[in-house]
Amino acid sequence: MRLKKDLGQHLLLSRGVLEKIADFLEVSEKDTLVEIGGGTGNLTRVLLGRNPKKIYVLEIDPAMVKKLKEIDDPKLEVLREDATTFDLCSFGCEVKVTGNLPYNIASLVIERVVLFRSCVPLAVFTVQKEVGLKLAGKSEMGWLTVFLNTFYETEYLMSIPPRFFFPRPKVVSGVVRLRRRGKLPEIDTLRFKGFLTRLFSSKKRKLKNIFPEESLKSAGIEPSTRPHKLTQEEILRLYNVLER
Numbered sequence: 001m002r003l004k005k006d007l008g009q010h011l012l013l014s015r016g017v018l019e020k021i022a023d024f025l026e027v028s029e030k031d032t033l034v035e036i037g038g039g040t041g042n043l044t045r046v047l048l049g050r051n052p053k054k055i056y057v058l059e060i061d062p063a064m065v066k067k068l069k070e071i072d073d074p075k076l077e078v079l080r081e082d083a084t085t086f087d088l089c090s091f092g093c094e095v096k097v098t099g100n101l102p103y104n105i106a107s108l109v110i111e112r113v114v115l116f117r118s119c120v121p122l123a124v125f126t127v128q129k130e131v132g133l134k135l136a137g138k139s140e141m142g143w144l145t146v147f148l149n150t151f152y153e154t155e156y157l158m159s160i161p162p163r164f165f166f167p168r169p170k171v172v173s174g175v176v177r178l179r180r181r182g183k184l185p186e187i188d189t190l191r192f193k194g195f196l197t198r199l200f201s202s203k204k205r206k207l208k209n210i211f212p213e214e215s216l217k218s219a220g221i222e223p224s225t226r227p228h229k230l231t232q233e234e235i236l237r238l239y240n241v242l243e244r
């Protein structure tokens with residue numbers, strides 16, 4: 001079978017790593033799982049081995065959908081869908097989401113999880129190592145890191161070298177886990193995203209050149225600070241002041 005580079009088709013071959021991903025997802029018999037980008041079904045089979053209630057696999061490539069449908073298991077449902085536009089609340093229950101994400105859709109999928117957070121308590125994704133570290137707050141903050149961490153506690157769990165994939169990707173991969181926080185702030189997702197992208201649009205700009213000084217002061221923030229120096233709490237405070 002010919003693998004399609006533009007769809008990020010790098011198959012994860014290591015049984016050990018696949019089992020670890022299933023461990024990280026903490027699969028139980030009560031769980032409904034959603035796997036994004038099933039490919040030839042390597043992870044799907046391991047997940048089925050954990051005996052969840054149901055697995056829905058979203059796969060965009062018809063050739064892969066055909067392959068996945070060869071797996072004969074009543075718990076499995078393969079859907080030809082684009083994960084970047086899919087409604088994760090459409091199953092009518094909470095779902096744990098996982099997948100070895102193609103690099104070009106990773107951010108979009110993570111945004112989707114945040115958007116549908118009411119239905120997603122836990123997610124485990126394989127992404128580019130740098131992206132994973134950034135999301136887990138281990139390098140300079142970006143808007144998506146703040147967006148995600150407002151609603152999910154994000155952990156970087158392990159790195160996966162290229163040799164565990166076929167074909168080998170050029171970069172090291174990393175596994176991240178997103179665990180929904182216990183008490184979620186009531187925030188309009190799209191307005192919050194708009195605010196964050198504005199906040200991070202130019203890292204070198206001082207905050208007073210982006211937002212009114214009075215707002216910064218009433219949020220207890222020094223107006224000449226730069227965006228990436230802010231803490232998660234300060235950002236949320238500023239958002240609330242601006243929304244008032």
Ligand code: SAH
Nearest residue numbers: 010011012037038039059060061082083100
């Ligand atoms: N889970 C498999 C395959 C991962 S490769 C494994 O670990 O071995 C990534 C898969 O995502 C490919 O099968 C690719 O066709 C699929 N994919 C790419 N873009 C997608 C999208 N927008 N929506 C759903 N699946 C997508």
